[in-house]
Amino acid sequence: xxxxxxxxxxWCVLIACALLTTKAQAEDPKPTxxxxxxxxxxxxxxxxxxxxxxxxFLVDVVDRSGSAQPMMVFKxxxxxxxxxxxxxxxxxxxxACLKSVDMLAKDRxxxxxxxxxxxxxxxxxxxxxxxxxxxxxxxxMLKNPKTAKxxxxxxxxxxxxxxxxxxxxxxxxxxxxxxxxFGDALRNLLRGVKLRDAVAALDGPADVxxxxxxxxxxxxxxxxxxxxxxx
Amino acid sequence: xxxxTLLALAVFLVWTPPAIAKDPQPQFKSVEAKHFSRAEGxxxxxxxxxxxxxxLRAELTKAKLFGQVIGEDEVVDAADAPKSLVIxxxxxxxxxxxVVKDALIGxxxxxxxxxxxxxxxRRSDQQNLTAIxxxxxxxxxxxxxxxxxxxxxxxxxxxxxxxxxxAKAAS
Numbered sequence: 263x264x265x266x267x268x269x270x271x272x273w274c275v276l277i278a279c280a281l282l283t284t285k286a287q288a289e290d291p292k293p294t295x296x297x298x299x300x301x302x303x304x305x306x307x308x309x310x311x312x313x314x315x316x317x318x319f320l321v322d323v324v325d326r327s328g329s330a331q332p333m334m335v336f337k338x339x340x341x342x343x344x345x346x347x348x349x350x351x352x353x354x355x356x357x358a359c360l361k362s363v364d365m366l367a368k369d370r371x372x373x374x375x376x377x378x379x380x381x382x383x384x385x386x387x388x389x390x391x392x393x394x395x396x397x398x399x400x401x402x403m404l405k406n407p408k409t410a411k412x413x414x415x416x417x418x419x420x421x422x423x424x425x426x427x428x429x430x431x432x433x434x435x436x437x438x439x440x441x442x443x444f445g446d447a448l449r450n451l452l453r454g455v456k457l458r459d460a461v462a463a464l465d466g467p468a469d470v471x472x473x474x475x476x477x478x479x480x481x482x483x484x485x486x487x488x489x490x491x492x493x
Numbered sequence: 494x495x496x497x498t499l500l501a502l503a504v505f506l507v508w509t510p511p512a513i514a515k516d517p518q519p520q521f522k523s524v525e526a527k528h529f530s531r532a533e534g535x536x537x538x539x540x541x542x543x544x545x546x547x548x549l550r551a552e553l554t555k556a557k558l559f560g561q562v563i564g565e566d567e568v569v570d571a572a573d574a575p576k577s578l579v580i581x582x583x584x585x586x587x588x589x590x591x592v593v594k595d596a597l598i599g600x601x602x603x604x605x606x607x608x609x610x611x612x613x614x615r616r617s618d619q620q621n622l623t624a625i626x627x628x629x630x631x632x633x634x635x636x637x638x639x640x641x642x643x644x645x646x647x648x649x650x651x652x653x654x655x656x657x658x659x660a661k662a663a664s
Contacts, residue, residue, distance in 0.1 A: 310568045388540060390638035395544060419564070420547035450564040458568055 291341025293333065297429075298343045299437040303355050303445050306362040309452035312461055318360055319373035323349040326380045335385035335436060339429060342436050348384035351444070352400070359448055370407065375461070378403040383418075385440060394436060396421040396443035402451060406464040413460040419447025520656060522576040523569060524559040525616075526550055529582040529609065537587055537637060544638050548645035549580070556649050558656060574617035582611030582625075582648070590633030604630040607640045611648055613655075623655035 291297070325332060325348060336342035344351065356379065360366035367373035382399045389395035398419045405412035421442035426432045451457060526549045528542050546565075553562045559578070563569065569577050586608040594603025611625040627647040629640050 387543075388638075389544070390636050390642055392639065392642065395547060397543065397547075418543075420543060420550070422547050422551035446564055450567070453567045454564070455566045455568055 290331075291334070291337065293341070293343035297340055297433070298345050299335075299433055299440075300345050301351050301437060301440050301444065303358060303448070304441060306355075306359040307445060307449045307452050309359060309363055309365060310454075310458060312458070312465075314465075316365060316374045316461065316465075317367035317372060318365055318375050318377055319367040319370050320353060320356055320360075321370070321376050321378045323353045323356075323379045323381060325349050326382050327384065332384070335440065336432075339432065342433055344385075348381055352379060352381055352384065352398075355444060355448055356451075359452055373407065375464070376405040376407055378405070384444070386436065389422075391425075393425055394423045394439045396423065396436075396439035398440070398443045398447040400447065400451075404457070404460050404464060409464065411464055413464055415451065415454070415456045415460050417447050417451035417454065417456070419443045419445065419450055421446060519558055519560045520660060521559045521578050522573050523561040523563050524553055524578040524580065525563050525565065525567065525569075526553060526580045527565055527582070529584055529611070532583055532585045535584050535587045536589075537584065541637060541641060542584075545584075545641040545645060548642050549648060552645045552649040553580075556653055558653055569616060575615065577616040578613050578622070579616050580611055580613050580648075580652070582609055584608070585610050592633045595633050601630070603633055605633045605635065605637070605640065606630045607644055609644050609648065613652055622659070623652060625651045625655075627651070 327348070332348050333344045333346075334341055335344060346354075356377075357366055370376060380401045380403070382401070383397050385396070385398075387395045387397040396419075399416075400418075401414055401416045403412055403414055419442075421439050423435045423439035423442070426435050526546060528546050531537065531542070550562050553559060584607065586606070588606045590605035591603035596603075607627075607629045609625075609627045609629075611627070612621050613623045613625070614621050625648055627644050629643045629647065631640050631643065
């Protein structure tokens with residue numbers, strides 16, 4: 263086998279092309295206006311009614327997902343990014359829901375309950391490759407500032423959306439999927455039995471025996487862990 | 494006489510399409526699917542239950558049998574409880590399958606299999622309305638989540654058939 267000058271030049275060009283392509287593929291996708299989606303609730307979730315009118319104040323939303331790129335929800339095909347961080351989207355969504363029924367307190371002092379939300383999952387989870395599996399998962403620390411007692415509630419939302427071949431449809435499906443999962447998670451929290459029971463337990467007088475609430479301090483933010491998966 | 498017949502036909506044609514297009518009133522106001530528990534010895538990934546739950550909810554929404562597919566442990570008005578269903582279930586068996594058997598023998602040998610038992614009960618009195626048994630078999634090369642998709646489709650299909658036959662029997 264002999265290599266002519268023209269032949270070796272062709273080989274060099276081929277190797278250079280291969281190296282450049284590999285390098286380009288290895289780079290992470292970057293957010294651009296074309297691959298960025300805006301996630302928001304289609305309409306606020308109406309919370310359940312309590313025995314007396316209550317006001318909630320959202321103290322903080324903490325990202326506990328451990329994701330290095332929380333705004334990137336889909337990596338292949340140039341990536342799909344959120345326009346705001348998951349914590350900002352969650353805060354806006356929860357506040358909109360509470361505001362819609364006048365349950366959002368203006369400040370901490372006027373609130374009956376303080377909420378601190380720990381976000382574990384916001385975006386897409388592993389699916390069967392035949393569809394998208396949207397998943398939003400968080401825990402909320404509900405605290406009665408008067409009695410200083412608190413209780414943790416977990417909530418999650420899931421959604422399934424079809425896959426698409428065109429990038430535009432792909433983005434639309436991912437956006438709808440995350441929006442549904444987010445709405446579902448907020449609905450799970452605000453209309454759930456867990457919130458009703460926690461409010462009933464914490465809303466009572468401070469010295470009622472048998473209340474399952476924890477005293478403040480025992481549940482520090484570092485103690486909040488992702489709830490175990492259901493088996 | 495002909496004119497009257499034509500007019501009657503025209504009136505009939507104008508009135509019938511909206512009646513056909515109108516969705517039938519759902520039999521139940523709401524349905525709640527719970528996460529399925531696992532029998533002892535069932536070794537599936539922790540995310541499987543979540544995925545099956547999501548697929549089941551998606552299929553229930555598509556079935557249009559229920560006014561609303563509510564989330565797990567959601568508060569339901571006492572007045573709506575008699576018209577509300579709760580679906581609970583257990584994954585009773587999972588066999589991983591064998592790619593070698595599937596390739597060498599074929600004819601269903603070495604297939605990955607999943608068995609699920611589910612019950613649909615009325616929320617108000619916990620009366621069991623239907624018992625569902627699903628057995629799904631897929632290629633061992635496929636992801637286990639594909640089984641969840643097929644299982645959810647089968648569960649909803651059986652539920653739909655059962656509720657329809659019950660409604661027919663009642664009427």
